[in-house]
Amino acid sequence: MTADPFVVIGGDAAGLSAASKCKREAPDRDVVVFEKGRWVSYAHCGTPYFVKGEVEQLTDLLSLSPTEVDDRGIDLRREHEVVDIDTDGRTVSVRAPDGDRVEQPYGDLLVATGAHALTAPVGGSDLPGAFSLHGLDDAAAIRAALEPPGEATPESLGGGDYLDPAVIDRYAAWEPPETVAIVGGGSVGVEMSEAFTARGLDIHLFQRSGHVLDPFGEAVAERVETELRERGVALHMETEVERLAGDDRVERLECAGGTALDVDLALVGVGVRPNVGLVADTPVELGESGAVAVDDCGRTAVDGVYAAGDCAEARHTVTGEFDWVPLGLTANRAGRAVGQTVAGDPKPTGDIAGTAVVKAFDQECGRVGIVDHERARQAGFDPVTETITTASRSGYYPGAAEIVVSLTADRESGRLLGGTIVGTDRAAVRIDTVATALEGDMTVDEVENLDLAYAPPFSPVWDPVLTAAKVLNGSLEETAGN
Ligand SMILES: Cc1cc2nc3c(=O)[nH]c(=O)nc-3n(C[C@H](O)[C@H](O)[C@H](O)COP(=O)(O)OP(=O)(O)OC[C@H]3O[C@@H](n4cnc5c(N)ncnc54)[C@H](O)[C@@H]3O)c2cc1C
Numbered sequence: 001m002t003a004d005p006f007v008v009i010g011g012d013a014a015g016l017s018a019a020s021k022c023k024r025e026a027p028d029r030d031v032v033v034f035e036k037g038r039w040v041s042y043a044h045c046g047t048p049y050f051v052k053g054e055v056e057q058l059t060d061l062l063s064l065s066p067t068e069v070d071d072r073g074i075d076l077r078r079e080h081e082v083v084d085i086d087t088d089g090r091t092v093s094v095r096a097p098d099g100d101r102v103e104q105p106y107g108d109l110l111v112a113t114g115a116h117a118l119t120a121p122v123g124g125s126d127l128p129g130a131f132s133l134h135g136l137d138d139a140a141a142i143r144a145a146l147e148p149p150g151e152a153t154p155e156s157l158g159g160g161d162y163l164d165p166a167v168i169d170r171y172a173a174w175e176p177p178e179t180v181a182i183v184g185g186g187s188v189g190v191e192m193s194e195a196f197t198a199r200g201l202d203i204h205l206f207q208r209s210g211h212v213l214d215p216f217g218e219a220v221a222e223r224v225e226t227e228l229r230e231r232g233v234a235l236h237m238e239t240e241v242e243r244l245a246g247d248d249r250v251e252r253l254e255c256a257g258g259t260a261l262d263v264d265l266a267l268v269g270v271g272v273r274p275n276v277g278l279v280a281d282t283p284v285e286l287g288e289s290g291a292v293a294v295d296d297c298g299r300t301a302v303d304g305v306y307a308a309g310d311c312a313e314a315r316h317t318v319t320g321e322f323d324w325v326p327l328g329l330t331a332n333r334a335g336r337a338v339g340q341t342v343a344g345d346p347k348p349t350g351d352i353a354g355t356a357v358v359k360a361f362d363q364e365c366g367r368v369g370i371v372d373h374e375r376a377r378q379a380g381f382d383p384v385t386e387t388i389t390t391a392s393r394s395g396y397y398p399g400a401a402e403i404v405v406s407l408t409a410d411r412e413s414g415r416l417l418g419g420t421i422v423g424t425d426r427a428a429v430r431i432d433t434v435a436t437a438l439e440g441d442m443t444v445d446e447v448e449n450l451d452l453a454y455a456p457p458f459s460p461v462w463d464p465v466l467t468a469a470k471v472l473n474g475s476l477e478e479t480a481g482n
Pocket of ligand 1: 009010011012013014015034035036037039043044045046047048080081082083112113114115133134135188275278308309310311326327328329331332357
């Protein structure tokens with residue numbers, strides 16, 4: 001091995017994108033990836049659909065097998081946890097599977113350690129039967145608990161020797177649950193409502209604030225709440241869960257204010273936090289969000305140390321400030337850019353706009369940019385929002401469905417700040433038009449004049465985003481005229 005290997009901590013989206021790109025651009029450079037778990041190159045995003053049963057095997061959620069990673073010339077070390085970073089000596093200290101410590105020098109280092117599910121606010125989250133969903137092991141354990149007793153094995157789940165058989169055996173022995181509590185109405189809580197419904201469970205979703213899917217705004221939340229209720233999910237809004245309780249497994253949920261519910265299983269999805277513990281004792285700095293502070297190429301405050309993905313910040317398209325929005329494309333794209341940069345050809349990781357989509361049964365939801373007025377004001381804007389309801393296709397064409405679009409702009413400049421969409425019939429992906437407009441710093445007037453495609457099976461003459469822009473532009477002009 002050369003004296004200046006590119007060492008990557010974390011073997012998923014950001015880490016392996018960086019390793020692959022660096023190896024492709026600089027084939028002679030040694031690239032070492034340390035992954036503390038057994039899985040690498042896996043799709044968190046598919047885990048709700050694995051629990052639902054739509055995705056059959058865990059292996060279906062892998063992009064690259066360890067062998068394919070090896071074939072790329074990457075030195076992949078699974079079950080190797082990096083436990084210390086010495087930025088002066090340019091070395092990382094690694095715990096090998098046998099417990100031994102190994103010192104690994106680096107020329108460049110990428111911290112791609114991702115995020116972890118937050119459980120601390122909910123007491124008893126460590127009880128058996130209380131799950132979070134952050135990784136394939138969690139997904140496998142939940143599915144084992146849902147299947148008829150004795151049916152799930154590491155092999156039947158597609159996990160083979162990647163899964164801990166003791167965990168799977170324990171949950172596979174359980175009678176399937178009847179009542180399940182979901183704590184948290186974010187994307188994971190909403191997606192898991194669908195997964196548990198498909199399994200015939202009695203579902204209670206608890207949300208501390210007044211709406212589910214907070215970052216998607218009210219217009220989306222109201223639709224999704226209606227959909228959830230119609231599908232039989234009991235919503236407990238403005239209800240804070242204090243703790244999960246039980247003797248040797250979760251049996252009860254207790255809320256502030258005295259509400260309690262007997263449950264057989266609980267899913268805690270109250271948010272994620274960046275995994276930054278490794279850099280705590282190094283000169284690597286954190287940003288205001290608590291994630292690693294980086295520049296536009298993913299460089300940290302320390303020479304030769306980069307960060308990318310869920311553990312790192314990125315520059316926000318609308319505010320121009322660094323922000324933390326942990327999402328899949330952000331991680332893959334930032335990792336790939338860092339790989340190119342360390343290979344000698346610096347590349348920006350790209351701005352983020354918080355573009356996100358989520359499915360709530362038949363409702364498809366999208367959001368991008370800044371849609372919350374308080375947040376917009378903090379960033380120095382004077383926000384105006386208009387919401388329209390229109391059809392997804394020409395009204396006469398079969399399959400036309402209602403679609404709700406909200407756009408937010410700055411009153412003074414007319415600049416588009418963000419938007420949300422909810423509906424059926426491929427509604428969510430229309431958010432990409434709004435994301436593109438944000439990236440181009442477009443005003444609402446410019447968005448209104450975009451030449452978007454029309455044919456009856458796909459869209460009305462005025463695409464729903466154009467209609468929303470037209471209405472918002474009218475509002476802005478009215479205000480300007482006053
Ligand atoms: C249930 C769920 C659904 C999601 N759905 C979507 C979606 O629909 N769309 C979307 O855009 N995003 C979604 N996301 C987010 C998306 O999965 C993440 O943004 C993405 O996986 C981040 O990639 P990453 O490489 O930064 O981190 P991760 O994928 O978390 O990978 C980090 C890796 O680092 C390893 N690691 C950590 N510490 C160490 C250490 N000290 N030593 C060695 N290895 C270490 C971890 O074991 C892990 O494998 C979802 C996430 C979850 C949990």
